[in-house]
Amino acid sequence: MSTILKGGTDSGSERLSDQVIRIDVRSERQIQLLQALETEEEFELDFWLQPVSTELPVDIRVPRSSLSSVKEYLHVHDIPFTVMIDNLQELLNQEKAEMEMNQMSEHSTRSFNFGAYHNLETIYSWMDTLVAQHPNVVTKLEIGRSYENRPMYVLKFSTGGSKRPAIWIDLGIHSREWVSQATGVWTANKIANDYGHDASLTSLLNTMDIYMLILANPDGYVYTHTNDRMWRKTRSQNPGSVCRGVDPNRNWDAGFGGPGASSFPCSDSYHGPFAHSEIEVKNVVDLVKGHGNFKAFISVHSYSQLLMYPYGYSCSSIPHQSELDSIGKAAVEKLTSLYGTQYKVGSICNIIYQASGGSIDWSYDMGIKYSFAFELRDTGRYGFILPAAQIIPTASETWLALKHIMEYVRDHLY
């Protein structure tokens, strides 16, 4: 046997690579011959499919230096074969490239699943890919840290300028309102992708900036994943109480401590020891005051299907009541046009309840005229635990309302 199987140079063209050959075994004799071949260590054959029966093919990876000898052996013994993989190295290179592309696209926003609820780590890492994919329009700013020292990130959509008139959008300040954060993720992606393609959004971003805080309460959000799906507040410690957290939307300096907020630390609407006691609120206040040129301030909550304007701390009408009411009604008309989802429009105090210390009351009293609060789907059937399948429909319809408000602001700068 070994006299025939001599290592020798290839008579044909230079082979640059190993090959994989397949033998369709016909007889027991052929099996024996292949088993004998397998024992020839100097050829370093790698049998991908062993010679075991006439029912099954035999696949052999043959190193390039052994190719001519092995093929000679098979010819001599009348064992037909086919070359399955002509150039193994090339195939391996291709597969590696494909895998790398798949890995990249898994991390890219193109295949990010916007129709699912994600945890904080996933959302934060997605933010980085969004910025990497749209560097001309999105940057990520750390505006401070949460009580438990998590970074708070704002996505800034801007095409340049310096402190251009800006629109503020915050989401998820009440951590259990998961469709809010999920809507933020979808919307950020929408804005980044529509720039340069949608005329209206492009014109908006050519003159204004959009600041979006997707996780306004990072500690609470983590807690809804790890401990209590129904957690609403921050996670700050309240001295002298076993109960943690302050309702961050009763903590703003607007009628602070008034009706509609509790002074009891265990309450889900506890206003906190003093206005802006919560670092999560303070970080936003400092940014907005420091910037000085916000023209609109929008807070996104769930649930109840409402679009509201100030005040919550008082039931008296604001000076711009009729203007905000008509913007709200037009925005809701656009929202409803997509799937028929019904929304109500009005001031917080009239529509849901008197509630002091709220964010849009603060922003309005700071002079940011176009202050609105959304309560997204639904009206109570699922409530906070809105099925993930409704995330994209909710975000899509809400976008039409948001866009209307932003376009109005663009066209009525003050």
Added chain:
Amino acid sequence: MAKRQLNPNYYEARRAAQVVFIYLNTRYGSPYKLFGLQTVYSATVEEVGDSGRKYQLKLSVQEIPTDATEKCSAEVFFQRGGKQSPPQVQVLGLKELLKIKTKAKEEALYQKYKAKDPLLSVQYLPDSQGNMDPDMEPFWYLCIAASSFIMLSESTENTLYNMAQVASLTQLPTENNQLKFDSLILLHDIVSQEIPRWKLLFTWSPAEGVKVLQMEQQPRRNG
């Protein structure tokens, strides 16, 4: 005191209307039938001497599995003294939605679970993502119907209740031909934003409907 017209979009009318369909769910709720609020068209409120306040509403109600709606009128009377007695509700003109047939499905479910072995035991309906096994949906409806008894007794002019989640549902052996369940229910009151937790022991059969045996509020979760 004279009748006062209310804005049907504002909270006073909305809270009274919520009580209407909570009441309907105590009367007619089943694994295959629930009611929800569609729209409030008009609302008035008046003081009734010293005993309380009466709301009169024209609204449309939705039957949840089929999404069919029907207009009706309702009266909700909140007695002075808050939670001492539950609000009294009367609904007039609801005909078509009550005719929707669910008896066959209810009977099939009842027979399936009457001698169930092992007994049903499930946690978190729906789960955190809002999803549930389709086989569990009738039990989610049943819990909404049963917890409506709690919500009705707790409702005032200063509450707006929904069931937030079923934390756990455990079937107990069938008793007197009624399916029997022990449950931990999480409610949500929009006005206070609290999540009251209630232990609820109840029975159900197609013939008898939902009957509450015991309801007990649980202490707040530590956290």
